[in-house]
Amino acid sequence: MELLTPDILAVFSGALIGLTLGLIGGGGSILAVPLLVYVVGIGSTHLAIGTSAFAVAVNAAFGLAMHARAHTVKWPCASVFAGAGIAGAALGAWAGKMVDGDMLLALFGLLMTGIGASMFLRKSDGGNPDVHLDRGSAPQLLPPLAGAGLGVGALSGFFGIGGGFLIVPGLITVTAMPILNAVGSSLVSVTVFGLTTSTSYALSGLVDWRIAAFLIGGGAVGAFLGQRLAARLSGEKQLLSKIFAVFVIAVGLYVIAQGVATLL
Template sequence: MTALILALTAGAVIGLALGALGGGGSVLAVPALIYLLGFTPVAATTAGLVIVALTSVTALSGHARDGHVRWGAGLLFAAAGIGPAMLGSALAANIPAAALQAAFALVAAGAALRMLRPREEKEATRTTRPGRAAAAGAGLGAVTGVLGVGGGFLAVPALVGILGLRMRGAVGTSLLVITVNSLAALALRGGAITQLDWAVVAPFAGAAVLGAWDGRRLSSKVRGQTLQQIFAVALLAVAAFMLIDAVV
């Protein structure tokens, strides 16, 4: 019963993060599965991808109906990142776990600090440059592959800072990137999926899906700058915890 309550609570929080902020799901899901529910890192990563994929699809549909998904930029990001993500995953097997965790914390902190910098929020009217979007997507995919996360917490600042999207557009578009990346990663983990503890994963995913709907509604009521600041503060907190855990 305790595991069920923890799974439902953590799932709801992660769903809110993905629905409202367009990222943070894998950052929160994997630690929750390991520290709260006793999953091994490998099982937690696989379960996290399942949860994030389902939640991202749910949130993406709502953001798409609201016109907050930039399909061209999102598909370029996702397509360009698939190959580098696979290469990064292969390289990650040879990197010590503590070093990976510390690198993850530093990258998350850097993304958060970038989003905390004041910037004028206005819609980009220029045409998206395919080369720029593809390069950013490839870099995102490589980092995602090495660090073993969905990448939404990096996709949002990349879409805001590099392509000049407004926060709500970046949120919706990042969900597209997360969905594609998560499904691609799951395609390589078919055997591991069948070994998951679905008595925990299913309610976790269900609560996350419901939370994503509430998160989407929240994103429509809160101004973009506020969402950006909430997202950045959450990232800094996660980064600090993981860095301390890696070095202590």
């Protein structure tokens, strides 16, 4: 199979996303759509969203398998959050396809700046490692878990993002679980939301499977390198997260400017 320039750029983009995920544990998928539009050169925002949603879902599934082996996934909480979010993701994907591509890109930039700011200001804490969903805790945990899952799923579907940076704080807020458990549990939703969104876009012919494959391959290499680098820079993880947050804000402002300029 002959490699084309977009294929190589897709591998590079996937590696950058995977490197970020491996290095700081989240947020890398927010870069997928801008990278596909501005680096790989996919001309349609909707095609970029559908393609990135599938690639993010596959990479999240690999990450989930690793967290499951490490027993950091709180399956009952994760399942309720993801289950409620399926309907939201399907509805969000349907709504996103109805919005003009340039407007969607500008709105995506606004989301990026907001997420970047929240990542920059977020502080880590110990959390409650013993929290679990059972018959006794269900009256307190089920309603907020389902409500948060529905809302985050809708945003994930609308913008074609994994949503880990929304799911993680959502799980922590609702259950007070430690961040390590929240990251592992969030991958259930990232996988499910991504597959729901990409299925909706694929039915409309809005997934570039070739580019998605190269994006996934690059992501696997980047994640491996990121995890190795993270072990060496473990003491600087908080600083790296803040640097990445500033980068996300800067890219978000650029995306907003590009989207608005096209609309005008």
